[in-house]
Amino acid sequence: MLKGLRVFLSIIVVILSGYSLLTQSFKLMPYSMLLLSALILVTGFIELQKNKKEFWGYLCIVVSLFALSGSIQGFLLN
Template sequence: MVRIILAIVVIVLSSYRLITESKTDLMPYCMFFLGTLILVIGLAELQKDRKGFVGYMSIVSSLIVLFVSIQDFLMHLKGRFVTIVMYSYCIATSNNNTFNH
């Protein structure tokens, strides 16, 4: 059930980005859900007593995808924070200039 929900979320996010051709910030979320889906698939393979290559490789690849998605999300968050700080600084300096004249 969890695999189906995660797969639907990944398909919807990817389809939306593909159809609208938007450069929105959906990519970190899509990668996060994809990494979670791959992790769930890997754990399910290990629970089925199929301790083969696929289960372990799924877990390793999911951890890499999750790491990249979190890093990408934090970089976007940092970029937004810098923009807000610069905007606040511009407003503060423009207000100070009007009081000096």
């Protein structure tokens, strides 16, 4: 289930980012950052479920929280 969610989020993030680049309209950037943080969080959970408990799973979760804070700032400033 998490792998399917990761694929879905990847497609949505690529579509939103591509649209923003082609139209030069960056009003959708906070949404893109929010979905990107969700994508990185799901990737971190997938890494932790592999029973490897390595550094990369925890790093993905921390980076996801950082991207989420940037997304929240983008929502508040616009």
